[in-house]
Amino acid sequence: MAKSNLDLICECDNFPYYEDNRVAYTENLKNYHAFRVSSYDVTLGYILNSVVEKFPWPKEIWAIDSAAQTVTLVTPADADPAHRSKLVAESLAEAVRLECFEVLKGWRNEKYPVYGPGGEYLLEMERSATPLFGIVSYGAHMTGYVEDATGLKFWIPRRAKNKQTYPSMLDNTVAGGMCTGEKPFECIVREAMEEASLPESVVRASIVPVGCVTYTHVRDPRAGGEIGLLQPEVEYVYDLKLDPSVIPKPCDDEVEEFNLLSVSEVKEALARGEFKPNCSIIMIDFFIRHGILTAENEPDYLDIVARLHRRMEHPTASHCLK
Amino acid sequence: MAKSNLDLICECDNFPYYEDNRVAYTENLKNYHAFRVSSYDVTLGYILNSVVEKFPWPKEIWAIDSAAQTVTLVTPADADPAHRSKLVAESLAEAVRLECFEVLKGWRNEKYPVYGPGGEYLLEMERSATPLFGIVSYGAHMTGYVEDATGLKFWIPRRAKNKQTYPSMLDNTVAGGMCTGEKPFECIVREAMEEASLPESVVRASIVPVGCVTYTHVRDPRAGGEIGLLQPEVEYVYDLKLDPSVIPKPCDDEVEEFNLLSVSEVKEALARGEFKPNCSIIMIDFFIRHGILTAENEPDYLDIVARLHRRMEHPTASHCLK
Incomplete structure (x- = not known):
């Protein structure tokens, strides 16, 4: 056809629109955790709950809040983009080693940026990982x-x-x-x-x-x-x-x-x-x-x-x- | 500057966006009643609460629900656009007679259409009245x-x-x-x-x-x-x-x-x-x-x-x- x-x-x-069906939109959001970076009060992407469960989040740098449904990269207040990017890269390397995700098998060796409020550059991550974080x-x-x-x-x-x-x-x-x-x-x-x-x-x-x-x-x-x-x-x-x-x-x-x-x-x-x-x-x-x-x-x-x-x-x- | x-x-x-501030968006909506037409489960416009209070809604054809914050044009199930338009025109004529609203003093003598789900033509109303209904x-x-x-x-x-x-x-x-x-x-x-x-x-x-x-x-x-x-x-x-x-x-x-x-x-x-x-x-x-x-x-x-x-x-x- x-x-x-x-x-x-x-x-x-x-992805649903709030205006179309407010109840369905809100229900659908329950399937995701919000990806956040410490010190920034903003959601940078939505991570599918099944990804949150499978990802080998190193406890020292990731805070998972199951009630609020958030995954936060926790860094010192003076962390810069290079610092955050290194932490994310290390976590991704572990996910690759453990063969957690199909999408990471298509590793591109290209870095995509993530921006915060006002377009501030916060970090970069491997291109093939971006759909895992929904950025x-x-x-x-x-x-x-x-x-x-x-x-x-x-x-x-x-x-x-x-x-x-x-x-x-x-x-x-x-x-x-x-x-x-x-x-x-x-x-x-x-x-x-x-x-x-x-x-x-x-x-x-x-x-x-x-x-x-x-x-x-x-x-x-x-x-x-x-x-x-x-x-x-x-x-x-x-x-x-x-x-x-x-x-x-x-x-x-x-x-x-x-x-x-x-x-x-x-x-x-x-x-x-x-x-x-x-x-x-x-x-x-x-x-x-x-x-x-x-x-x-x-x-x-x-x-x-x-x-x-x-x-x-x-x-x-x-x-x-x- | x-x-x-x-x-x-x-x-x-x-007008605010839901994505920008979900709480503020929802709070702001409390300033309005939803304009509806009977038999159609959809909001056609937002009417400012102060307009709802001032408008001389004839009781036979308008149902005001203060709890749900809706204003509904009530018609028989077989009403057609001409029928609905006539009822709205009569209500507007009364509002003009009572000099309720400044915007109606700019009467244009032009009719603007209102559409329902799927683009169905539901009714028309005087152009200068459209901001009162937020259509x-x-x-x-x-x-x-x-x-x-x-x-x-x-x-x-x-x-x-x-x-x-x-x-x-x-x-x-x-x-x-x-x-x-x-x-x-x-x-x-x-x-x-x-x-x-x-x-x-x-x-x-x-x-x-x-x-x-x-x-x-x-x-x-x-x-x-x-x-x-x-x-x-x-x-x-x-x-x-x-x-x-x-x-x-x-x-x-x-x-x-x-x-x-x-x-x-x-x-x-x-x-x-x-x-x-x-x-x-x-x-x-x-x-x-x-x-x-x-x-x-x-x-x-x-x-x-x-x-x-x-x-x-x-x-x-x-x-x-x-």
């Missing part, structure tokens, strides 16, 4: 397209068959996660070369930052590893209108091939569920910003636009250079 | 701009001195509310002629629907009338790139003059608070979609993008033609 655009949004942004992660997605007399066409890659997550699914032209210290614009420029062989000069000349998409994803089997882990994500969004002579090409082993798809071909692939979930919503966001999906032709327009921009429950980063 | 872009968002989207209202805003070698310039109108709401403030090129039965695209085409003398052919040839902006506004003195009334709003957003030869001109008596402002001139006027609150956020949305405000130059980027697209607490319309 064909998936509607709202179906696709719901597959990606599938907000950051990425950048770019839609490369060409325009001719027949309309718009999109450069759509197919993910490699052997990729650990979402193998063989369709993707955005360029997309990547942002490691600690990286800024969205520099991230997308770097990824454009790494993933699509797009020269930096071509990208910088024409790329337009056009907003961001935010959602809270509850992981399903397609992501690999434990089911039900939370993944709140911020994806900075870019458009890149390309000259027809510029052809994206796979560069690393993450992409199988690039194909040029028309609007209706993309719509059909979306309806068949061929896109990686968070890439499908970047295409929907493009369609809305470019007048392809409108209030008059998309029955769920208002719901879709709001849910493409979910307000995160946890503190988020500021990537401002000023 | 200069207003930041987030300050401007906060002036417009100034979602709908409008369309268009930014008309030109582009030359020096960059973008925007056609910005100044509201008439004698306008009842927000006199002499800056506005979007074209903006208007949507009455019952009107679709967003037809609304903006109509308003473009009425407010800016832009011919239908010019508008239809180049206008692009680019999304919508949603927020919940708590009215302050600048709106005129009672303070604290709720106004959740959906504004469909359009861009119109104009040929430099096309000059918008005032047509009705709502607009004083049009001026062509550069990006930096618009930014300065925003910072001085010269734009009508909901028009300032349409400009900010334009700046984000066109890469003028970016993650790297706007410290509150993520917060701003999410709050430009607030998820409404109440059921909303579908304006789909299919």
Whole structure:
């Protein structure tokens, strides 16, 4: 059965909303412990109760409060990000040694940052561990397209068959996660070369930052590893209108091939569920910003636009250079 | 003191969020009664308690539950929208006769629709009464701009001195509310002629629907009338790139003059608070979609993008033609 655009949004942004059902929302939260860091009165992520039970929390640095449902990294008041990150890394190393979690078998050797109130950088942790803690992660997605007399066409890659997550699914032209210290614009420029062989000069000349998409994803089997882990994500969004002579090409082993798809071909692939979930919503966001999906032709327009921009429950980063 | 872009968002989207402070959110809701219609298990708007006390609710058709804090329009199960609308109109006529509310002195003689679950049309009511019931209202805003070698310039109108709401403030090129039965695209085409003398052919040839902006506004003195009334709003957003030869001109008596402002001139006027609150956020949305405000130059980027697209607490319309 064909998936509607709202179906696709719901597959990606599938953590409940308080406004929809206050009782169900509150009930659902009982499945998680709040991840906290001492000295900061704020929840940084939600950890599934089954993860709390399995994780080998070293008692000296982790305080588990079963009544309040909190897991707190306990450090001296003068601890800095390096100190906190080292403690988390040691705990994760022990979890890896004990083979506690499937997701940690996909160790990436990339560090993702965690931010506190006011966007203060608190610590970093191994990328593959972030869904265990349910912290907000950051990425950048770019839609490369060409325009001719027949309309718009999109450069759509197919993910490699052997990729650990979402193998063989369709993707955005360029997309990547942002490691600690990286800024969205520099991230997308770097990824454009790494993933699509797009020269930096071509990208910088024409790329337009056009907003961001935010959602809270509850992981399903397609992501690999434990089911039900939370993944709140911020994806900075870019458009890149390309000259027809510029052809994206796979560069690393993450992409199988690039194909040029028309609007209706993309719509059909979306309806068949061929896109990686968070890439499908970047295409929907493009369609809305470019007048392809409108209030008059998309029955769920208002719901879709709001849910493409979910307000995160946890503190988020500021990537401002000023 | 200069207003930041987030300050401007906060002036417009100034109803609390549950995620920010669960206790404060719940406390604040005690200031309102939920507006309901019998046979529908859903809240359609929030009515300020002081309005509930003052309104001359005819007992035969209104059930006030002070414990549950609800105001319900009670009708036979087979009531249709015309029936409900007539009952509401009669109640409003009585409130006008008794001079209960300042906002009703600005009677517009325009009808705004109220939607139930699944976008079902339930009733319509006089536009000036909608803040008393705190129902979602709908409008369309268009930014008309030109582009030359020096960059973008925007056609910005100044509201008439004698306008009842927000006199002499800056506005979007074209903006208007949507009455019952009107679709967003037809609304903006109509308003473009009425407010800016832009011919239908010019508008239809180049206008692009680019999304919508949603927020919940708590009215302050600048709106005129009672303070604290709720106004959740959906504004469909359009861009119109104009040929430099096309000059918008005032047509009705709502607009004083049009001026062509550069990006930096618009930014300065925003910072001085010269734009009508909901028009300032349409400009900010334009700046984000066109890469003028970016993650790297706007410290509150993520917060701003999410709050430009607030998820409404109440059921909303579908304006789909299919």
